[in-house]
Amino acid sequence: MRTPFIVGNWKMFTTPAEAADLAADVSRRLNGILGIEVALAVPYTSLAAVGPTLRGTGIELGAQDLHWEDQGPYTGAISHAMLEALGCRYVLVGHSERREHFGETDHQVNLKVRAAIRGGLRPILCAGEKEGDRNAGRTRAVLRRQIDRALEGIPAGSLGHVTVAYEPVWAVGTGRAASPGDAADAHQTIRRQLERIFSREASRSVRVLYGGSVTPDNVQGFSGEPEVDGVLVGGASLKASDFVRIVQGGWARRPIVG
Numbered sequence: 372m373r374t375p376f377i378v379g380n381w382k383m384f385t386t387p388a389e390a391a392d393l394a395a396d397v398s399r400r401l402n403g404i405l406g407i408e409v410a411l412a413v414p415y416t417s418l419a420a421v422g423p424t425l426r427g428t429g430i431e432l433g434a435q436d437l438h439w440e441d442q443g444p445y446t447g448a449i450s451h452a453m454l455e456a457l458g459c460r461y462v463l464v465g466h467s468e469r470r471e472h473f474g475e476t477d478h479q480v481n482l483k484v485r486a487a488i489r490g491g492l493r494p495i496l497c498a499g500e501k502e503g504d505r506n507a508g509r510t511r512a513v514l515r516r517q518i519d520r521a522l523e524g525i526p527a528g529s530l531g532h533v534t535v536a537y538e539p540v541w542a543v544g545t546g547r548a549a550s551p552g553d554a555a556d557a558h559q560t561i562r563r564q565l566e567r568i569f570s571r572e573a574s575r576s577v578r579v580l581y582g583g584s585v586t587p588d589n590v591q592g593f594s595g596e597p598e599v600d601g602v603l604v605g606g607a608s609l610k611a612s613d614f615v616r617i618v619q620g621g622w623a624r625r626p627i628v629g
C-alpha cells in the first residue's frame with residue numbers, strides 16, 4: 372500500500388518566525404486530514420521553530436539537504452544527526468537546484484541518500500531531465516542513470532524508506548508543469564528501473580511524486596494518474612491556502628492505491 376504523499380518545499384524562503392506562522396496556518400487549515408501524508412521541507416534555520424508547531428498535527432518535518440558524512444570539518448554543512456535531533460523525518464536529496472547551483476553530482480547524491488538512511492531519515496530523492504535532454508529524446512536515459520547512481524549500494528530492505536520525486540528541471544519554478552501523461556510516463560520509467568535494480572515487490576513500495584509548477588488548478592490532472600503517488604510543491608507551498616487546496620483537491624478524493 373502506498374499512502375499518497377504531498378510535500379511542500381519552502382526553499383530559501385521564510386525566517387523562523389514566518390515559518391512557524393506558515394506551518395501553523397497550514398496545520399490549522401488541514402486539521403488532521405486522513406489517508407494522506409503531508410510533510411514540509413523548511414529551511415535549516417526554521418526547523419527548530421516549525422518542529423514544535425507541527426508536533427501532534429500529523430504533518431511531518433523535513434529538511435532540504437544534508438551532508439553525507441556523520442560529522443567533521445565541513446564548515447556550513449549539516450549532518451543527518453543534526454536534522455534528526457530537530458525532529459526531521461524526511462530530507463530532500465539531489466534537488467535540481469542543488470545539482471544546478473551547487474554542482475551536486477550523482478555520486479554526492481548517492482552518498483547523501485546513504486547518509487540519510489544511515490541516520491534514520493527518509494530521503495526524498497529528486498530526479499529529472501533538463502530541457503535539452505527532453506528535446507533530444509534522452510528523458511528515460513537520464514532518469515535511469517540518476518536512479519541507478521543515486522541508489523547504488525542501497526539494500527533492497529531500505530527502499531521502502533525512499534521516496535522518489537520526478538522533477539523535470541524545465542518545469543521547476545517556471546510555471547510550465549509537465550502534462551500528467553508525460554509525468555506518468557516518467558514515473559513508469561522510474562518504477563521499472565527500481566524493479567530492475569531491486570525487485571518488483573521492492574519497487575512497488577516506493578512512492579513516486581511529481582514536482583514542477585504544481586498548483587491548485589493543475590493538481591487534479593496528476594492525482595488522476597495512478598502512477599503518481601503525490602506531489603512535491605515549491606512556489607505554491609508558500610501560501611497556506613494554495614498548499615491546502617493542493618492537498619484537498621488532489622489525493623484526498625482518491626482512494627489509497629496499492
Ligand code: PGA
Pocket residue numbers: 380538542543544545546582583584585603604605606607
Ligand atoms: P515549484 O518547485 O513547485 O515552484 O516548481 C518544485 C520544487 O522545487 O520542488
